[in-house]
Amino acid sequence: MNRLSFWSSLPFAVLIVFTAPLLIVLSSLFGDYSENWSHLYEFVLFNYISNSLILVAGVGVLVFFLGTITAWTVTNFNFPGRNTFEWALILPLAIPPYILAYTFTGLFDPYGDANNLIREILGLDQDVIIFPSVRNIYGAITVFGFTLYPYVYLVSRSAFINQSKSMIEASRMLGLNQIQVFYKLALPIIRPAAVGGMMLVIMETLSDFGAVDHFAIETFTTGIFRTWYGLYDLQTAMQLASLLLITVGVFYILEKNSRGNGIYTSSNSTFSPNKEEVLSGFRAFFAFSICLLPIFIGFILPILELSLWAFEVNIAFFNEKFFKNSINTFTLSIGTGLICAGLALLINFSLRFKPTKLIKRLSSLLSIGYAVPGLILAVGMVQLMVGLDNLIFSNLDIVLTGSIFGLLVAYIIKTYALANSSIESGYERISNSIDDSSRILGSTSWVMLFNIHTPLMKTALLTSVLLVMSDVVKELPATLILRPFNFETLAVSTYIYASEERMLQAAAPAIAIVLVGLIPIIFLSKMIRSSRPATEK
């Protein structure tokens, strides 16, 4: 195989590996339907669909309002704390929904810390319950809404920043007040971007397993898990997974289209950034409260509750199990990070070296794994590993099934998009004339890759490794299913403790997950702080 054909064939080969588990899952639709399927169809499928729809609709509306209103407030008004809110509003992204769910039940269950605190302050009886139960679909909507709204906030903020001052001024001259400008003009203009962010949130919501399982809500993911582990019927679980995959696929296409439609921003030469209005008194307090609320519920509250648990049983931080699970998690996440970054570097290099339309299209398809729920990926991966074991190691006992290999491949498929986005933007900063010069000076493709591109991409490579690591650390359903026997990660350990209602012990691994989850937030907040154009005085 010569070098050129290696670079051309690499994206094909990777695409085959990335799509194989998904195709295996989808192929189940054409297989036999067991009695379990009839049972599911008759008794629970409607619940799965209706609950998923209510969840998606509720979360969609909540994140749309939380994301756009906070973005509008921080981009158009100047009030105490505005600069901090601008980046702090993305902090809830560091909290996986399942951890917020655990802390919510710890806080708002009848004898949870929040109820206890209020009862103690007001001197009320033990049977007085202040906060309503969160172990229902509305609790789940709140959990997803307050952890995932930053997806909408990020795109809305950037869209609002790009709105021209003259356009806003013209609307004020036509008699619109600030609130009317928001919902009559600014919001419709950024709608495609905000809807794109909303679609991402919906995909994340549909993919979740930990939070809905904790609240005992029947959705597709909990159904798949129960069908497999309760009824031991993998075929029916795959058929359910196929339905979910098709649903996620629809939202994936909607999200891509929203991006394609773009944002109706002023890109002409007369663009001037919008001037902020300085707020004081009650208006400043109101803006401050609007921005504080989502941070308080989505970040401060869970951190407080986790810290409370951690102080009560801080010994959990130092026990052998915690260290062992941390090492497992770290090894897996750094391994996935390095492989994803290396793979993204090779694929992007092949795009640069052999920029054909076909390779470009194939490469964009490689990011699809990010939209696929971890549970579906795990179901497909199990089948793939079983198939490979039968094909390659038919004389031996199982080799790949239940091994760390399947888990690693699933992580790579799921997180490749994160590594790719960082490497892609890193490559955009390397001029093509650098490549031309290096080739004319006698560099082969590999020399160019290792001696020129790799050192120039150090930061992008490091960023991509860290982004992948933080995502792998949080991943729950795929890990739960694909992990080797007796192998635990921090996410699995948190899940097991929480499912046994041992919340105090769950604090140590949960805090570790949140700390690692803060890594991409630090990068994002840096970008946010440097992204605001200078406004006219």
Added chain:
Amino acid sequence: MSNLILEIKNLSHSYDETNQIIQNINLEIEKLDRVAILGPSGCGKSTLLRLIAGLEKPNLGQIIIDGTVVSTEKFIVPPEKRKIGLVVQEKALFPHLSVYDNIGFGIKKNIDKKTITNDLLELLKIDSLKNKYPHEISGGEQQRVALARSLAPNPKLLMLDEPFSALDKDLKGVLYEEISQVFSERGSTILLVTHDSQEAEIMTKKQMKMEKGQFL
């Protein structure tokens, strides 16, 4: 034995079907020649250099370097195997390498890299900059480094694409003289592309005019 370093026969090229960038061009450059191609922006002169360098594949015609056919519409010898040099306006120095390492980058391992690099540093009067990085030196100095880097592998033909256009007038005057001297000392064969007739006259012995992808 033929003295021809570069031979172009009936070369045509376009990026799309409607816009013919290069139209049936023929050109011969002998060893030690110094030729300039003069023409306005967009006339196809830079594309011609990219075709000679092997960075683009022609639609029609042949390019022969030192007696070997390197480009036709059917096959193309990659740039790294052509043994030619190219200096462009944006210099394209490797930002993560020092001046010394930039110059030595293209020298093959079995050749005395140190001597060649030091000779070029001295010849182009940049030996004091050898440990600096591209972002630490001026535009004129960067252009000298780019030139030294292209000369280091001892190319059969050195092509210069508007190498001085980003520099101010005074600096250009100094560089023209000095670099012409370097070319004479090293016995380099040069193909310069520029829109500046004064630059072409000082740097080269023969000037050709190009317009709409053809020599006039």
